[in-house]
Amino acid sequence: MSAVSIIVAVVNGEFYATPAFAVTAVTLGGFGTGLVRWYRDADPPEKRDAMVTAATAWAVIGFLGGLPFLLVAWTIQIDPFPVWMNTPPMDDTTVIFLNPLDAVFESMSGFTGTGLTMAAVEDKLPRSIHWWRSFIEWVGGVGVIVLTVAILHRGGGSSGSYTLYESEARSEKIHPSIVTTVQEIWKIFVGLTIGSIILFLLVGMPLWDAINHGMTGIATGGFSVHGASIGHYDSPLIEYAVVPVMFAGSIAFPIHYLIFKGELRNFYADLQTRWVFIWFTAGSLALAAILYANGQYDTLEHTFRASVFQFVSAVSNTGFGTETIGGGTDRVWDTGATLFMCLGMLTGGAAGSTTSGLKIIRMVTLFKGTAWQIRDVFEPSSAIRYLKIGDRRLSEEQAQREYTEATVVFILWILFLIIGVAVLLRVLSPGHPLEYVIFDVMSAQSNVGLDSGITGPTMPDTAKAMLIINMWVGRLEIIPVAVLLGSIFQRLNLYR
Amino acid sequence: MSAVSIIVAVVNGEFYATPAFAVTAVTLGGFGTGLVRWYRDADPPEKRDAMVTAATAWAVIGFLGGLPFLLVAWTIQIDPFPVWMNTPPMDDTTVIFLNPLDAVFESMSGFTGTGLTMAAVEDKLPRSIHWWRSFIEWVGGVGVIVLTVAILHRGGGSSGSYTLYESEARSEKIHPSIVTTVQEIWKIFVGLTIGSIILFLLVGMPLWDAINHGMTGIATGGFSVHGASIGHYDSPLIEYAVVPVMFAGSIAFPIHYLIFKGELRNFYADLQTRWVFIWFTAGSLALAAILYANGQYDTLEHTFRASVFQFVSAVSNTGFGTETIGGGTDRVWDTGATLFMCLGMLTGGAAGSTTSGLKIIRMVTLFKGTAWQIRDVFEPSSAIRYLKIGDRRLSEEQAQREYTEATVVFILWILFLIIGVAVLLRVLSPGHPLEYVIFDVMSAQSNVGLDSGITGPTMPDTAKAMLIINMWVGRLEIIPVAVLLGSIFQRLNLYR
């Protein structure tokens, strides 16, 4: 697959970059083939194996995906090729990728669809690196949909919350076979990407930008080809045009499919999508109210546009930006607005989309489930207990299972968030407001990619490593990672 | 009961204060009698009724307990009595209680054993008010032990975590009858109070101080008769002597009883007490390491003493202080040390003691339970599943019930904490670091009483009202309040 990148390099005249991508193609190809072979020989995987495989594969691919960044930077540094291969002089953005940790950070940020970057000024990067960044976010986006829709759903049982939108969509599975499901989703994903690129061209984005932002937008990845992200264009029209793309990326792809097939009238007919839409609207307005009260921006339109864009970017976990939220140690947005954005990043969009975070459906399960547990105390025990979420009526056992799943994920989420914040507080120079530290860790773990001025090439290595872990556990919604760690501990015990 | 306060006023020659306490005695006496009558006529209360009663009673008593503050301040302001009644001139600390909100804050802080205060310089308050503050914390301490040990335990079922230490102590109940249990606890509580007072006298505390600090120490209430709290004496000996009193207040009173009876060899034989002890030790050392690394205090001994005292005060939810943690908008302790204290306040001590917070046993249930839920995925489903906490082996159903109880409390706890922080951020002037805001809300909700310089007479009324609510829900461990709110909503629905 990464062979496509060689073509991109050639088309853009960046011949010096082709060996780097060739090495990557061989390495990733080898890993992929090995994985497929190992799977073919094995029995149909159990749920545990599927989880362990997903967690391991994401880690390994995230690691190997750092090769192009490292190798292209090396190539430019060493400059071993003849002139016709167009090796450019080294610049101060690309040079950072000589450090393997930064290369792995960028790759993990891409494959997890996070979009936090070690590139100080993206504009200076070679186009083949632009492409690689967008491409891995796009592939990672497909990967996570396939993972949630196909693999994790097979077990049914304990990934409780996810069964919700299936019943809402009135079909147990879209297609009986996983292979077909994956193919259908792939087609929809490609279609939506092309649609986004065309939309961006129509509102005046240059071709190269439209291709990259179309790919990273629909994948809610958020890498940009500009240091100022979407703010680069200084165009309200483009900013408003990006919002629906982020929205499209944050609703379940099975819903896209059902609408395409005519089985669902519109987005609003689906419960989960309705919640996403309501949260986008209400949250954007609330953020606008906070920022307007703070006098953050000069006009009401500017405040409204900044709020809608940033909030939708946060909840959809895309990470495109048009405004500066924080300057590291210098305050821009106040504590309240910053934490409200954190809440948005925490919830995320719909399960079955490319968004990350806890997912709105889990938040609803947490709230309704907690109220339901309380109600238990003051309702006669003889009454038939059930939990109503949307149109679904859950039996006591089912409700208990889904509530427990949501609480386990929530508790582990908070735990990893606290670990990340503690580590960053320890290694960062003092003076970063706590809410900005929380913001960047939340952004990494929810795979958002917005930052408050903390994340960047100059941050300590320990902080970079910590955020890599936060991105990884967040993308997999923690449980597969916990199962992987548990399996390792168990095995260590066995051999002791 | 508040008639005792009249005697205290008379003994100290504060005759002008007697009418205020007489009015309070009549009011509270009337309420108490009404409550007892209502109970005597009613059927044995169901669990729901017990919870609703506890939540309501605590709110009403907290409200009415503000009377002496308000009335004494009024008396001094109006000065209606002849000279022999010794009405003093008004001072700038007592004057604040002319505002009923501040009087209610002080009372709720006392009855919930919090110890946050609206008194700028406690030294200036009349002695009868000193006494009233100490007395309501002491009574509130007994109240909460009785509540958890006797009333909430009767239902058994869903107050899961609490059954833990009972089985650890190897008897389902200490005494079969609730009345006897209450009497036994009362005796132990009085004995420990007297012991604390004697200890404080021995290390050189003046009599009046020893009486008040003995009462508020064993009740882990934390009101002091000095503005600088225990730091007033500038005596390492006194500081070290206060630590074991706070420890005694943070272990389960049934354990005190079992040790007294010789049924338990020592504190260390009880699992919960062991955890409290280990957490005190490890946490104090960790805090000392952080503060020493920050160069907060001049010597290692000072760092050690400050850390042990402040951390034990935080985890035991006492709230005595010897050092300044924060100056409101001025930083003293850094973010890491402040948040580590928040963690200590969150956990609290043992269930069945006068401490508040989530309780260490719930934290253990949350951690072990979450790991147990994860293990579920990779252990063959045919295996018999059980959860081991300490020496107890919980069946699947039992474990699930206790885990759910812990998660419900945890989620509601976080929710009320977030509401408190959001409200304070909104109404406080900007410039208060987020970690200090979290600290004060956590201190209120865990009924600790330490502050970072934010809580005080000059804070906005909305913030005071919010902290009153945080103290109330925290003291009752949230579920009774949630049940009360739920019952009210339910009733409103019925009559609509």
Ligand SMILES: [K+]
């Ligand atoms: K993203």
Ligand SMILES: [K+]
């Ligand atoms: K306290």
